[in-house]
Amino acid sequence: MIKDNIYNNIIHRFDTELMTNVSGKNPCVVFDIDGTLIYENDIETYKEKLIIDICKFAYYLNSNNIPIFIVTARDMNVPNNYEDTEKLLDRLNINYMKLYLWDIEEYKTVVDFKSLTRKNIEDKNYKVIMSLGDNYWDYGDYGGTGIHIFENGKFIQFV
Numbered sequence: 539m540i541k542d543n544i545y546n547n548i549i550h551r552f553d554t555e556l557m558t559n560v561s562g563k564n565p566c567v568v569f570d571i572d573g574t575l576i577y578e579n580d581i582e583t584y585k586e587k588l589i590i591d592i593c594k595f596a597y598y599l600n601s602n603n604i605p606i607f608i609v610t611a612r613d614m615n616v617p618n619n620y621e622d623t624e625k626l627l628d629r630l631n632i633n634y635m636k637l638y639l640w641d642i643e644e645y646k647t648v649v650d651f652k653s654l655t656r657k658n659i660e661d662k663n664y665k666v667i668m669s670l671g672d673n674y675w676d677y678g679d680y681g682g683t684g685i686h687i688f689e690n691g692k693f694i695q696f697v
């Protein structure tokens with residue numbers, strides 16, 4: 539568990555992964571949203587409260603032209619969910635290549651949705667060198683180094 543200097547720890551690990559990427563593919567990073575970039579939205583006062591260290595990492599990637607993909611289990615079939623999530627990411631000022639929401643008709647489980655979406659990204663000549671989230675399905679297959687985010691960013695763990 540890492541609880542101090544979270545941002546610096548992530549950057550250091552990311553730079554190491556980047557240097558050792560020998561896939562020949564375009565390196566990229568995958569982020570979850572809820573409990574990852576912003577606080578889990580269970581208490582009204584936490585609405586859109588940024589998890590600073592993780593957002594800062596996204597800004598670092600933006601400024602270094604490392605592509606970001608956003609893969610969230612928010613429901614694709616809820617009206618306006620996609621647009622509202624796009625607007626949220628605009629407010630966070632995070633640039634990304636593509637936003638994916640969970641289409642339950644296409645993927646039966648969140649585990650399938652997350653891992654097969656990462657596979658999809660890798661099939662487009664990207665290499666996911668890191669994936670960040672607050673659930674075990676946010677990393678793993680096609681996910682490179684996982685970063686598990688605990689308690690709205692209080693702790694992280696490399697997986």
Ligand SMILES: [Mg+2]
Pocket residue numbers: 570571572573574671672673
């Ligand atoms: Mg989450």
